Amino acid sequence: MFDPKTFHVTETLHDGSVVELRAQKPEDRKAIIAEMEHASPDTLYHRFFAVKRHLSEKEQHYFFDVDFVNHVVLIAVTKANGAEKILGGARYVVTEPGKAEVAFTVVDAFQHHGLGAVLMHHIAAVARDAGITELVAEVLADNVSMIAVFEHSGMITTARRDGATVHVTMRYPAAAGLTSRI
Ligand SMILES: CC(C)(COP(=O)(O)OP(=O)(O)OC[C@H]1O[C@@H](n2cnc3c(N)ncnc32)[C@H](O)[C@@H]1OP(=O)(O)O)[C@@H](O)C(=O)NCCC(=O)NCCS
Structure with missing residues (x-):
């Protein structure tokens, strides 16, 4: 069985940018926290439903000490002069057998380049390979980009507004077009 901890692919976005997607590692903590400190209020608000710039010890444990079984995190990086720069990430957390909640962040400068869609493709494929049949997400109603990414994902998507x-609930189509390129 595929181990999500070893996930690694290279993708070219629609603007020609080459990005690497890989499993998050413990040593990514510092760079991700630094990105959070510089993120726009809008991005933080849409991700956390509050302008949250700092994580408590408990929250850091939750976000970074992931087991890659019930909690899987893929990050996107670009490489310049041998150094990696974090561009974004996607995670799923299993909430009950066969069901997981997904969440995404793309750094401000890289939003609208197609990275959210690429992250969605791969996190959905990894989740399906792990036996997940349903993905859910809580999204602010004005989050047009996130909702569009879900709607274009190839999954059967339903949305229920609550204030x-x-x-959002997403199920895999019977003849799944979400072929993992792992
Ligand atoms: C939501 C978020 C992750 C989307 O990431 P992104 O990289 O900007 O998304 P993409 O560029 O892949 O997709 C969004 C756009 O592509 C379009 N799109 C996505 N997949 C598509 C497809 N297959 N075909 C056509 N259009 C598509 C969308 O309509 C949208 O258009 P836009 O460029 O005018 O915004 C990013 O905006 C973000 O991090 N926001 C702040 C945090 C957040 O909201 N997180 C979600 C909480 S779960």
């Missing part, structure tokens, strides 16, 4: 948030 300022939208609860």
